[in-house]
Amino acid sequence: MKKLITAVVSLGLMVGTASAGTDVEADRKAFVGHFKSIKPNVEFADYTNGVYAYDEGSRDQFEEILDGIPPYEEAVEKGGAEFEKFGLGKCAALADPAAARVKHPYYDEAAGTVVTLEGTIRKCYTEQTGKKMGTMKGKLARISAWVSDQAAGEKVNVKVESDGAKAAYERGKATFYAKRGQFNMSCADCHVYQAGKKARADILSPALGHTTHVPMYRAKWGGIGTLHRRYGGCYKNMRAKPIMAQDEVYRDMEFFHQAMSNGLEITDARYRK
């Protein structure tokens, strides 16, 4: 218990709004250090496996699913075919899909905003076809999963450099640590301080590594969904009203959230229950 309180205090103190004092690497080290202190035996690299890094009970099942034909394989292949069909490789930002996955999310200086991989895919799709694309599942999630597959084995490497980027990062961090909803809880309450503990039928996953396998397949969804779809689900878990996927609030939070996973491998093992 003492450990938990110390962790809450030290991580809590990192939350600020001024960009002048932003030190992403220090934040990341504190983040990793916290998980190391609650689970000393879990290897850093294993955090790409989400809850299965902590939940020994369901680890075997997870590995069996990955050893067979994972339920998302067909959908990801379809995403690759759609990438071709819609000519998405003609957009400079997606010409090298693996590089695109590694580059996003990034802070666009000219636009003054965080750009997500899904944002870039949607923009390119509209340029190529004249049509709009959804924000949470279907084509977008399939194509984004296929693009991400091309970068499997490369490392998350979010760069937060300019003052504008730092301000976006701080806004995202504040959203992650803010209490909200009927339960007055924050993302960190479940995925940092209570990670590895039980919440009803679930073991809570560590936020470290949360973004390495996105878009994720969920058995509960029966399909692939984007990180922002999952954000919406967790807002509901918190009894708070979800924000629209790809809204700036979620893009900023993703910027922080992915930066905390810097150094972890991007994985194509996207199964979650």
Ligand code: HEC
């Ligand atoms: C009341 C506890 C609770 C809160 C608060 C909460 N979540 Fe979750 N979250 C869950 C549960 C339960 C799951 C499913 C099991 C797991 O992976 O942790 C989950 C899953 C996730 C996942 C998927 C992890 C993976 O490996 O695929 C992400 C990402 C996530 N939450 C992000 C957030 C964010 C961001 C917030 C704050 C907006 C948040 N959660 C708030 C309970 C919570």
